[in-house]
Amino acid sequence: MPRAIWTGAISFGLVTVPVKLYTAVQSKTVRFNQLDGKDGSRVQMKRVNAQTGEEVPYERIVKGYELSPDRYVVIDPDELEALDPKKTKTIDIEGFVDLQDIDPIYFDHPYYLVPGTGGAKPYRLLVDAMRASGKVGVAKVVIRSKEQLVALRPIGEVLGMTTMNFHDEVVDAEGLDEVPAADEVQTTDRELEIAQQLVDSLAEPFEPERYRDTYREQVLDLIERKAAGEEIAVQPAAEEAAPVPDLMSALKASLDAVRERTGDGDGGAPKAKRAPARRRSSAASKGGGSNGSGQGGAKKAKPAAKRKAPAKKG
Numbered sequence: 078m079p080r081a082i083w084t085g086a087i088s089f090g091l092v093t094v095p096v097k098l099y100t101a102v103q104s105k106t107v108r109f110n111q112l113d114g115k116d117g118s119r120v121q122m123k124r125v126n127a128q129t130g131e132e133v134p135y136e137r138i139v140k141g142y143e144l145s146p147d148r149y150v151v152i153d154p155d156e157l158e159a160l161d162p163k164k165t166k167t168i169d170i171e172g173f174v175d176l177q178d179i180d181p182i183y184f185d186h187p188y189y190l191v192p193g194t195g196g197a198k199p200y201r202l203l204v205d206a207m208r209a210s211g212k213v214g215v216a217k218v219v220i221r222s223k224e225q226l227v228a229l230r231p232i233g234e235v236l237g238m239t240t241m242n243f244h245d246e247v248v249d250a251e252g253l254d255e256v257p258a259a260d261e262v263q264t265t266d267r268e269l270e271i272a273q274q275l276v277d278s279l280a281e282p283f284e285p286e287r288y289r290d291t292y293r294e295q296v297l298d299l300i301e302r303k304a305a306g307e308e309i310a311v312q313p314a315a316e317e318a319a320p321v322p323d324l325m326s327a328l329k330a331s332l333d334a335v336r337e338r339t340g341d342g343d344g345g346a347p348k349a350k351r352a353p354a355r356r357r358s359s360a361a362s363k364g365g366g367s368n369g370s371g372q373g374g375a376k377k378a379k380p381a382a383k384r385k386a387p388a389k390k391g
Contacts, residue, residue, distance in 0.1 A: 083220055084193060087203065087229070089170035094200050095193030096168070098220075101237065102187055107296045157222050165219045168227065168238070173212035179228065182247055185240040190229070204231050271328040278335045 083098035111120040124133045141149035158165065168190075192200035207214065207230065214229035226241040250256065303309060 081191075085166040085168060085218070086193070086196075087168045087170065087190070087216070089203070089214070092199055092203075094203055095196035096190045096200065096236075097193050098238070099189045099191065100186075101189050101232075105290070105293060107293055107300075154222070161219065168216045168218040168229070170214045170216040170229065172215050173207070173210065174215055175211070176213045176230065179213065179241075183226075183241045184228070185242055188238045188240070189232070190236040190238050200236070204234070204236050207231050207236075268325055268328065271325065271332060275328060275332050275335065278332065278339070 079099050081097035081099055085096060085098070087094040087096055112118065113120055124135070124138065125131065126133050139151050140154070141151045143149055216227050216229060218225050218227060226243055228239045228241055230237055230239075299309065
């Protein structure tokens, strides 16, 4: 059963809601221990004094902030706690905003907040009020000696809390030299049309259960097979596909690959392009009927069907 990693209270206005904090995600990264390749013994990491080489016991370790090479200012944990003790136990909501106003680049790590002792009613009131308003609460809290900017929002019947990056922690993309200016790269209308068709052909609802960490699965399978005594033969690397000579060829090749995989002949192209073929077939049938001869009409309809066939293959 999950265990609470923090306890405190949410404060908004004059209302206080006791809460407990639980992590909302579980990392499943495959972790390896370091071993001595000579005999397989595990390698231990020790805290060693860089000057004397002496091992330093944990109780002698203090926190220091580097001012310059080899110059530190030592900070005691009690000094950090004394800066603002009340913040260490309070999630102080500073305002409510629309979720779409928050760029996803600001989100960091998700958590769940559940009501603490005596907090069931104000907790439910807060969740229901936020759900009805469609707003997200923006708050601050100190956790593990760090002030966190957080977003609070209902997730089902639970209140979710996501830590956020502060504005000055987000790297400005304009500072990336490798990104060319928009006016330095010229694209054609045809290239944009094909690119949009490719995007449309791959558009689908987001279903998170469809996506799996296939690399982790392969690593775990490798571990199980080696643990069972199986000899593992390293397979040669697969040959990379030849580079496509130009952008338009790459777009067309990608679109053709989607069409082949999905069996969609038009690959997401606008339906209006197929409409003339249907109208010609319909007009031919009507023309046959107006002659008063059903047989003559049938003969005129067949060429229209033959003209449509190549379009389906394209």
